[in-house]
Amino acid sequence: MKAKTIITFLFVAFTQLFQAQIDDKFYQPSKTLKPIDLKFEDIAIPVDKDTITAIFLKPNISKPKATILFFHGAGGNVSSYVFMIKPLVENGFQVVMVDFRGYGKSTGTPTHINVAEDGQKFFDLMSQRKDIKNTKLIIYGASLGSQISAHLAKNNKDKISGLVIDGGMSSFADIAAVFAPQFKDALAKMLSSVYSAKEDIKSTEGLPKLFVYSKNDKTVPFSQGEEIYKNAPEPKQFFEFTADHLSAVTEKPDEVVKAVEALIK
Secondary structure (H helix, E strand, C coil): CCHHHHHHHHHHHHHHHHHHHHHHHHCEECCCCCCCCCCEEEEEEEECCEEEEEEEECCCCCCCCCEEEEECCCEECHHHHHHHHHHHHHCCCEEEEEECCCCCCCCCCCCHHHHHHHHHHHHHHHHCCCCCCCCCEEEEEECCHHHHHHHHHHHCHHHCCEEEEECCCCCHHHHHHHHCHHHHHHHHHHCCCCCCHHHHHHHCCCCCEEEEEECCCCCCCHHHHHHHHHHCCCCEEEEEECCCCCCHHHHCHHHHHHHHHHCCC
């Protein structure tokens, strides 16, 4: 084997190993499912040699206002975030919450790459279901879920009616730098090729967008929400509250529901 080939092989191997370690820092899945006090349907989707799972929650009305595809944060699983969508289901929205690889009942290990691939497959399959295809679609990203949500919105903007970014970081590199500021420049270079909300949001012109943030957020700096909002083309709305991370629906449930409804009016 020639020296150049060996160097190339080692470089690729090192890059893949490093990327896997970086991915491991972002995704913190849990297999422990909390009780869900709403009726739901289990969904399983094969991806490669793994399976990603989701739950489909429907309101008690014959015709839902819209369908929300919900992408949760770094920790827990779908059951950890039901509190966020419960007021929406109770007010006429149907919601599908997905667990990417490693989360909840899903198998495998999540990476930035397979989350993007699986996210698009999940979107394609859900949008073609009989009980979804004739409804308006809203993509909702919570915290880390903001990255795949903005990415899907960019690539499917003509197929959806709205996008919600709730407590989302501006990019993987930006949030990593918050917790390891001494490595800010290195992290920016290492994660430069990974999709980011602050860049993908620029390509959502014409799509109604809702940004939900708190100045008292102890997890994601308020400034990162401001940056995504600044980069976003119209139409857009910024919803500010005062509680901690992802607690808008706890503090102002009625107002949050109205803000989401405004996306489809």
